Amino acid sequence: MSVSLQKGQKVSLAKRGGGSLSVVRMGLGWDAVRKRGLFGSRSQSIDLDASALLFDAGGTLVDAVWFGQLRSKDGSVQHTGDNLTGAGEGDDESVIVDLTRLSPAVTQIVFTVNSFTGQDFSQIENAFCRLVDETTNEELARYELSGSGRHNAQIMAKVGRGGQGEWTMTAIGAIASGRTFQDLLPATVAYL
Secondary structure, eight states: OOEEEOTTOEEEOOOTTSSOOOEEEEEEEEEEOOEEETTEEEOOOOOEEEEEEEEETTSOEEEEEBTTBOBOTTSSEEEOOOOSSOOSSSOSEEEEEETTTSOTTEEEEEEEEEETTOOOGGGEEEEEEEEEETTTTEEEEEEEOOOOSSOOEEEEEEEEEOTTSOEEEEEEEEEEOOSSHHHHHHHHGGGO
16 A cells, blocks of 8 residues: 655655565656647657665765666666656656665665756646555555646655664655756755
8 A cells, every 4th residue: 555645754664564675666757748739739758867866874975876877886776767758657767776785874865856858847747756665566655746837856755774774765845956966966965
């Protein structure tokens, strides 16, 4: 059973029957708003990019997985590929995290989304991010990316490691500006 998160809400990612998560997938989905004109409406392509930013306890960026680097240096985080249009059902981009292989130094993973082509969120609809237990394909949490507006990026959510090795997901939903994750780093640090 999935938990629908509101901005700022945190949820434990412990398995219902006990045990801990091993592999999770952060999925990002979106649709382009159809443009209306004199001769009807037409679809457009919107290139949103999902990124996973790996931070240590001191707030230092340890690694980043994005369309320019599809795998973390240690191989524990993998981006499944860049979707340039948002076409299709379900997740348009995914980042898979093997929590068992993640370096113990990594305490937080922040997921961001940005429009590489610079289009703003007023041109996007049905946007969401969700966390899925990759071993069971069960959706654990979902966050609707609300707040369509003139921004072209958003700090979506973070997954954090607790003291006993438990994991939590926090919906952030902070609007930002930037075409790549590097542009978003100054805004991201405020949510660590």
